[in-house]
Amino acid sequence: MNVVITPEMVGQVVISGILSGALYAMVALGLALIFGVMRVINVAHGPLLMLGAYVTYFLFSGLGLNPYLTVPVSMAVMFVVGVILQRTLVFRVVNAPELSSLLLTFGISIALVNLAQLAFTSDLRAIEYLTRSFVVGPFAISGSRFIAFLFAIAVTALAFLFLQRTKLGKAIRATSQSAEVAMVCGIDVSRVHMITFGLGAALAAGGGALIAVVIAIQPEMGQVWTFKSFLVIVLGGAGNYPGALLGGLLLGLVEQLASLFLTTQLSEVVAYLLLVVVLLLRPSGLLSGRQT
Amino acid sequence: MIRAFLATLAGVLVLLAVYPTFGTGYGVRATQQVFMWIVLAGSWNLISGLTGYVSFGHVAFYGIGAYAGAILVTRAGWAWEPAALAGGLAACLLAVLIGYPCLRLKGPYFAIAMLGLNEVLRALVSYFEGLTGGGSGLSLPTLDASVPIYYAMGLTAMLVTLLTYRIVTSRFGLRLMTIREDEVAAEAMGIDTARHKLGAFILSAAGPGIAGALTARDQGYIEPVSVFPLAMTITMIVMALFGGKGTVWGPVLGAAVLFVAQEMLWARFPYLHQLLFGTIIVAVVLLMPRGVLGILQMKYRLPRTI
Amino acid sequence: MAAVLEVDGLRKRFGGVTAVNGVSLALEARRIYGLIGPNGSGKTTFFNCITGLERRDAGRVIFKGERIDQLKPYQIALRGIGRTFQVIRVFPELTALENLIVVTRGDAGAAGRRARELLGLVRLDGLRNEYAGNLSYGQQKLVEFARVLMRDPALILLDEPAAGVNRTLLNDLLEAVRRLRDQGATVLLVEHDMKVVMGLCETVFVLDHGDKIAEGPPGAIQADERVIEAYFGR
Numbered sequence: 138m139n140v141v142i143t144p145e146m147v148g149q150v151v152i153s154g155i156l157s158g159a160l161y162a163m164v165a166l167g168l169a170l171i172f173g174v175m176r177v178i179n180v181a182h183g184p185l186l187m188l189g190a191y192v193t194y195f196l197f198s199g200l201g202l203n204p205y206l207t208v209p210v211s212m213a214v215m216f217v218v219g220v221i222l223q224r225t226l227v228f229r230v231v232n233a234p235e236l237s238s239l240l241l242t243f244g245i246s247i248a249l250v251n252l253a254q255l256a257f258t259s260d261l262r263a264i265e266y267l268t269r270s271f272v273v274g275p276f277a278i279s280g281s282r283f284i285a286f287l288f289a290i291a292v293t294a295l296a297f298l299f300l301q302r303t304k305l306g307k308a309i310r311a312t313s314q315s316a317e318v319a320m321v322c323g324i325d326v327s328r329v330h331m332i333t334f335g336l337g338a339a340l341a342a343g344g345g346a347l348i349a350v351v352i353a354i355q356p357e358m359g360q361v362w363t364f365k366s367f368l369v370i371v372l373g374g375a376g377n378y379p380g381a382l383l384g385g386l387l388l389g390l391v392e393q394l395a396s397l398f399l400t401t402q403l404s405e406v407v408a409y410l411l412l413v414v415v416l417l418l419r420p421s422g423l424l425s426g427r428q429t
Numbered sequence: 430m431i432r433a434f435l436a437t438l439a440g441v442l443v444l445l446a447v448y449p450t451f452g453t454g455y456g457v458r459a460t461q462q463v464f465m466w467i468v469l470a471g472s473w474n475l476i477s478g479l480t481g482y483v484s485f486g487h488v489a490f491y492g493i494g495a496y497a498g499a500i501l502v503t504r505a506g507w508a509w510e511p512a513a514l515a516g517g518l519a520a521c522l523l524a525v526l527i528g529y530p531c532l533r534l535k536g537p538y539f540a541i542a543m544l545g546l547n548e549v550l551r552a553l554v555s556y557f558e559g560l561t562g563g564g565s566g567l568s569l570p571t572l573d574a575s576v577p578i579y580y581a582m583g584l585t586a587m588l589v590t591l592l593t594y595r596i597v598t599s600r601f602g603l604r605l606m607t608i609r610e611d612e613v614a615a616e617a618m619g620i621d622t623a624r625h626k627l628g629a630f631i632l633s634a635a636g637p638g639i640a641g642a643l644t645a646r647d648q649g650y651i652e653p654v655s656v657f658p659l660a661m662t663i664t665m666i667v668m669a670l671f672g673g674k675g676t677v678w679g680p681v682l683g684a685a686v687l688f689v690a691q692e693m694l695w696a697r698f699p700y701l702h703q704l705l706f707g708t709i710i711v712a713v714v715l716l717m718p719r720g721v722l723g724i725l726q727m728k729y730r731l732p733r734t735i
Numbered sequence: 736m737a738a739v740l741e742v743d744g745l746r747k748r749f750g751g752v753t754a755v756n757g758v759s760l761a762l763e764a765r766r767i768y769g770l771i772g773p774n775g776s777g778k779t780t781f782f783n784c785i786t787g788l789e790r791r792d793a794g795r796v797i798f799k800g801e802r803i804d805q806l807k808p809y810q811i812a813l814r815g816i817g818r819t820f821q822v823i824r825v826f827p828e829l830t831a832l833e834n835l836i837v838v839t840r841g842d843a844g845a846a847g848r849r850a851r852e853l854l855g856l857v858r859l860d861g862l863r864n865e866y867a868g869n870l871s872y873g874q875q876k877l878v879e880f881a882r883v884l885m886r887d888p889a890l891i892l893l894d895e896p897a898a899g900v901n902r903t904l905l906n907d908l909l910e911a912v913r914r915l916r917d918q919g920a921t922v923l924l925v926e927h928d929m930k931v932v933m934g935l936c937e938t939v940f941v942l943d944h945g946d947k948i949a950e951g952p953p954g955a956i957q958a959d960e961r962v963i964e965a966y967f968g969r
Contacts, residue, residue, distance in 0.1 A: 178537055180544075229715050235537045236483045240670070240714040243663055247707035255700065364548050367541045402556045409549040416538060417530045600846075603837040607826050614824035617786060618838040619812035619886065 142397065145275045150393040156282045158389025159289040160344055162382045164362060165369035166296060167340030169381040172370060173313040174333040175231045177238040181222075181246035182341050182366055183359025187253060189215050189342025190349035190358065194262050204266050204350050208288060211346040212339040219338025223331045231330060232316070246363075253356035262354040285347040292343050293382065296336075300378065309333055364405075368412050387411075445583060449576045461579045461647070463688050465640050467586040469665040470672070470680035471593055472636035476629045477666070478674035479602065481609030482532065485662060486543035489527075489550050490520035490634040491641035492656035498642025499567050499651055500560060509574060513581065513642040520638025521631050528630040532623065544659075551657045566652030569645065578647045582640065586681075589636045594677045596632075597733050605629050606675070664691075667710050673722030676735050682721060737800070739764050739921045740785070740890055745794035747777075747784055754780040756945035757794070762890070767916050768923045769936035769953070773966055776942040778925045779821055782892050786818050787811045799889065817888035821895050821925075823875045827868025831859055831878050834867050838885050846885075853881040856911060873900050880908065884915070891915060893924040897931045909935055933957070941965065 164186060171179045192211040197204045226245060230238040267280045300306035312319040312329045320326050344362065352358070369388050373380025388408060395407035449457050469491065477483050494516030501507040501515055531542045554561045561567060596602040607615035608622050616622055645651045664687070672683030690709065694702040717724065722735050738761040747755040754777045762768055770778050783789040785796055787808035796804040803811050826834050835850035836843070854860045857877040862870060867878055876899070883891060893912075897905055912922055912935065926932050932939060933953040941949040941956060943965035949956055956962055 172537070176537070178540065226711065226715075234481075234483075235540050236477070236666075236670075237714050237718060239483065239485060239540055240663070240666065240710055243659075244707040244711035244714070247660075247710075248704050251701070251704040251707065255704075361548075364545060367544065371538060371541055400556070402552055405552045406549050406556075409545045412545060413530055413542065416534055416542060600837060600839070600843065603829060603833055606829060607837055610826040610828055611824050613788065613808075614820070614826070616808040617788065617812055617818060617820075617824075618882065619809050620838070621807075621809045 146397060147394075149276050150397045151390065152276055152278060153282075154390035154393035155386060156278070156286040156389070157393070158386035159286045159293070160347060160385075161365055161369055161388050162385025163289040163293045163296075164341050164344035165366040165373075165385050166293060166378060166381045167337035167344075168366040169370045169373070169378055170309070170313075170333050170340075171337040173378070174309060175227070175330055176233075176235075177227060177230060177334075178235055178242065178367075179334075179337065180239060180242040180363055181249060182337070183361070183363035184246045184249035184253070185215055185219065185338045185359070186341040186345035186348075186362050187354075187356060187359035188218065188249065189345030190354045191253065191257060191262075191345075192342070193346040193349045194264060194354050197264050197266070198262075204264050204346070205284060205288070208343055208346040212292075212343045215342030216335040216339040219335035220331045222338070223334035227334060228327065228330060250356050250359075257356065259355055259357075264350050264354075266350050279351070281350045285351065288343070288347050292340070296340065297378070305329075305332065309336075365408070368408055371412055372415055442587075446580075449579055454575075457575065457579055459688075459692070461575070461582050463685055464579075464582040464586040465644060466665065466668055466684035466688055467681050468582070468589050468636040468640045469661070470668040470684050471586070471589040472633045473665050474633075474669045474674055474676075474680045475589075475593060475596065476626075476633040478669060478676070478679075479596070479605040479609065480626055480629050481536075482626060482630075483536065483540045484543050484630075484633070485540040485666075486546040486659075487633070487637060487665060488657060488659070488661040489543075489546045490523060490637040491644075491661065492547075492550055492554075492653075493523050494520045494638030494641030495645040495651050495656040496554060496561055496567070496641075497638070499569055499645040502569050502646065503567060504560070509572070509578075509642070509646040510581070512646070513639050516642025516645075517635040517638035520634040520641070524631045524634035525627070528627050532626045532630060547657050547659060547662070551653045554653045554657075562652075564653060566650055566655075569649045571649060572646070575647060578643050582643050585636060585639050585643070590677065590681060592632065593680075594734060597677055601625075601628075609675075663710065667713055670718065670720050671713050673720030673724070673726065673735075676720070676722040676726060676733075678735060679720050679722040738762060738797075739799060740923075741795075741797040742785065743795045743797070745781065745784055745796065746792045747780055747789060748792055753945050755784060755791075758942070758945070758947045759794075760940055760947065760950065762921050762923060764889070764921050765916055765919055766921055766938065767912060767936050768921070769932040769939040770923060770925045770942065771927070771929075771932055771939060771956075772942035775944070776965075777945040778942055779894060781942070782818060782894055782925065785811075786816060786892065812886075815886070815889040816892065817883035817886060817890070818892035819876075819879050819883055819894055819896060821898075823872070823879055825867040825870075825875050825878050825882070827866065829867055830864050831867050831870065831874075832863040834878055835882050835885050838882060849885065850881075853884055854878075857881050857907060873904050876900055877904065877908070880911070887920075889920055891920055891922045893922065893926075895925055895927065897926055897928045905931070 168179055168182050171177055189211045192214050193204050193207045196202045196207040196210060222245065226241060230241050267284065270277045270279045300310055308319065308324045308329050311322065311324060312326055316326050365388060369384035370381055372387055373384030391408055391411055392404045395404040399407065445460065448460060473484060473487050497519035498512040498516035501512040502509055527546060531539055534542060555563050604620050604625055607620060608625060612622055641656060668683035668687045669680045670683065671687055672681065673679030691706060694705050698705060719727065725731055726735050740762040743759050745755050745758045758781060772778055780789060784791040787806055791804055795802060798814060798816060803814065829837060831854060832850055835853060836846045839846040851860055851863065854863050857880065859874060859877055862874065867875060870878065880896065896908055900908065909931065916922055936953060938951065939953050939956045940947055941962050948961045948965060949959045
């Protein structure tokens with residue numbers, strides 16, 4: 138790789154990293170909530186994102202709706218799906234040893250992917266919308282990625298407001314710290330669990346809806362997002378919600394920088410090495426303050 | 430009771446040994462695959478069943494073994510037998526490399542770290558195309574060694590089971606179990622848990638490494654997707670769980686039963702078999718997490734050597 | 736007589752809370768010591784720091800002339816410090832016998848015999864093949880106690896040995912502790928049951944909010960004003 142690397146290239150890559158980082162953060166926040174509140178490692182997170190993408194696709198191609206308008210719809214639909222999944226299956230492995238939740242959510246994930254393959258076939262779908270980039274100084278910014286970024290920031294901000302200001306949000310945070318104490322304080326913990334899983338699914342779906350405009354949609358598209366969301370919450374410290382933000386941005390930046398200085402193929406490896414290094418140095422994540 | 434069991438075991442082993450002489454090609458292949466799953470599930474059991482550290486990326490050792498073995502055969506002209514052993518060695522080296530940092534992590538984090546290992550190895554294999562053939566895979570020189578490999582795989586399966594038996598009946602095995610029961614108390618009682626975990630992890634990598642190399646030789650062709658699939662990790666875990674994790678014969682039982690189940694599902698429901706298998710996973714996890722032998726052991730006070 | 740254990744200025748903080756605030760003490764061989772104090776005074780944290788389960792923030796711990804505060808828990812245990820826990824930590828899916836032999840190395844036969852001997856001492860030999868998790872609370876406590884003795888530690892730390900144990904069992908336990916002392920060991924126990932402390936310990940240390948506020952024979956401690964104030968209010 139003997140390419141001269143200019144500051145502009147680095148700058149471009151940093152911008153790309155921030156744009157994708159916000160999206161990672163939003164999706165990972167969903168996973169972080171699920172893990173923080175229920176100690177469930179949700180391997181089905183990627184497939185939930187995938188379903189969100191499909192909802193957006195069908196609303197767009199079927200009803201001709203502006204894909205960005207479908208984001209809230211997608212999120213709402215998947216919120217309900219999440220609640221149903223929790224109510225019927227996931228509740229059994231709440232606070233169980235991690236093997237149980239890993240396997241259960243993996244089972245759910247195969248089921249979802251398989252169902253999607255049956256229902257939608259594995260044909261690639263795409264949403265053609267806003268494919269232009271616009272130029273700011275020496276940097277080119279993809280329009281759709283920028284809007285995704287804005288949405289992600291907005292949704293994440295709303296999520297945080299919700300967690301900090303509303304009664305339900307506080308209940309979720311309380312349960313995340315100690316379910317027993319929460320119960321004693323009169324919080325309906327099983328309701329909190331349902332809502333949290335729904336929320337997690339909604340955040341994943343939001344990510345899916347936003348990314349549907351950018352990349353091809355197919356049943357297996359979610360897998361890599363599961364992996365990346367895990368990286369993010371480990372980087373930021375599972376159960377540490379602001380940490381998920383930092384972790385997401387960090388992952389986005391590291392990925393893009395790695396693809397600049399090495400190759401894109403190795404960016405995953407670099408991200409993983411980052412994970413291992415962080416875990417070695419700070420086993421509880423980068424922003425450990427909360428030991429869940 | 431024990432004598433009857435040993436007699437039956439001896440009979441089964443003899444039967445398996447002579448099977449290739451009268452069995453169909455498909456039958457030999459299928460039995461060999463059961464051997465392979467016994468190696469995988471049994472090895473996973475050594476680390477996760479005994480110490481409780483859930484290795485969620487164990488297929489990484491299988492894949493590394495496959496590539497190490499295949500590369501030695503194609504690029505260095507090795508015979509497949511030493512290449513298989515080298516595959517096991519490569520897997521053990523990987524175990525040391527990845528185990529040393531990662532086994533320090535608490536349960537869920539270790540599981541996640543192992544989950545990522547798979548993806549990373551696949552990426553690395555694709556990257557070092559010159560050596561590994563990258564995404565287009567690696568072809569081995571043609572060789573019909575399916576019968577010798579049947580025996581090699583069967584031998585490996587026996588060794589893994591024997592190793593499990595020896596460990597479970599030793600104080601080393603008990604010490605591994607204390608890690609599962611209460612790692613803090615184990616440390617306080619003078620047990621070097623870090624060394625024990627790493628030891629179990631290395632032992633659990635050897636079998637899959639050898640199995641990977643053998644399968645690579647047998648199939649004559651490997652590619653990243655075929656040797657690092659997450660589904661394989663899941664399958665070996667569910668087999669061990671179903672049979673009874675932490676037991677000696679549980680993985681054997683699980684491998685045999687679930688392999689047959691999988692084949693039957695594939696034959697009958699070609700489009701739905703994955704979904705159905707996913708359902709089986711869910712059912713096992715929710716309804717019988719201790720596994721068949723685990724439940725029997727608790728209920729009838731069977732000895733640990735079950 | 737050289738001290739078996741010397742603790743010098745031990746300090747441990749958890750976030751904003753100082754659990755152990757510069758505590759110093761020395762323990763000699765062949766004696767039974769008590770460590771008392773109101774709830775939250777730092778007693779268990781003190782134990783955890785000595786045994787390496789928590790990393791201390793400041794101070795030194797010297798055992799038989801060797802500094803041990805930088806060592807890992809298992810290394811400290813192997814040097815001859817044994818402990819029990821406030822909340823019982825037996826290995827539930829190991830049998831009572833296995834709970835004991837798992838901490839030994841070397842001759843398995845000798846380990847087995849010693850294990851049975853110790854189980855006999857606490858009258859649990861009949862239940863030796865029972866899964867520890869199936870035993871009653873008091874029985875598990877005794878298994879944990881016997882387990883500590885398997886390696887013949889020179890220093891034995893007992894965290895609330897009397898809690899939840901009935902009278903008869905308790906007497907057996909106390910007798911066993913006295914015998915350990917006679918054989919040369921040092922015992923330090925954390926206890927809330929004052930009768931046990933007063934009847935068993937030769938010297939008592941009192942902790943309050945992380946500080947050592949008193950040290951002396953039981954009689955003197957009972958009459959010490961600071962101790963009374965710590966327990967009964969300010």
